[in-house]
Amino acid sequence: MMNAAIRFHGVGKSFKKKSVLDNISFTVPRGEVYGILGENGAGKSTMLKMMANLCLPDQGEIEVLGQKPSWELYQKIAYLSDRAKWYSDYTVGEALQYGKSFYPDFQMERAEELVEFFKLDRKLLGKEMSKGQEARLQFLLCFSRDVELMLLDEPFSGIDLITREKMIELIIESISERELTLVITTHEIDEVEGLLNRVSFVKDTKIVVEGEVEELRLKSGSLKDLYRGVYA
């Protein structure tokens, strides 16, 4: 289906013989903001890693932008992971240079604007950053790229309220300017509720709720209420 940015079909994954994801099928339509929600350890990051080709499924099939995940495809995707620390020995300025040399779609002018926007010191070294400064850098490195697909794993983790609001503004701006598909995992349900078009809730290796956020809200009130109903 051409309109799908991502398709999971019967995907399963185990670690050390323990099933983490079982028979997962869902579609992320192009141009939408898709949220993957669930408790700690539910398998959300694993799903994003599979999309980025950083983890292989044991069963099933995955399609990303109409292709099987691959290294070539990975370079066309902006992937934010709070575990990636490749910039530890770089300053902010050097990380930008690296981004430019590595990704042909990297927009240096936008990156410079975002450094100002996030009040980051260009001379600040990766390993000397606070958690929030790291999160800002990761976020700006993604949003400096001209890509069709962004995978954001916990982009707001450790970020103060005002910066989080700025990030959400930036996301809204980006999706209104160009066709961009975003997949986000987050525990900040309140903040993203207005942003998400579709959502899935992962629980005990399965997707237990999946659908359009507007429809789900009509049935259940807020996403947070629905979340409590599923997990509490």
Ligand SMILES: Nc1ncnc2c1ncn2[C@@H]1O[C@H](COP(=O)(O)OP(=O)(O)OP(=O)(O)O)[C@@H](O)[C@H]1O
């Ligand atoms: N490389 C790995 N080796 C062994 N187990 C793993 C590996 N990666 C993930 N797991 C296990 O898979 C499960 C799902 O992990 P994952 O990071 O996908 O969860 P998550 O939903 O993103 O959690 P959180 O909300 O805490 O970030 C966990 O039980 C985790 O311990």
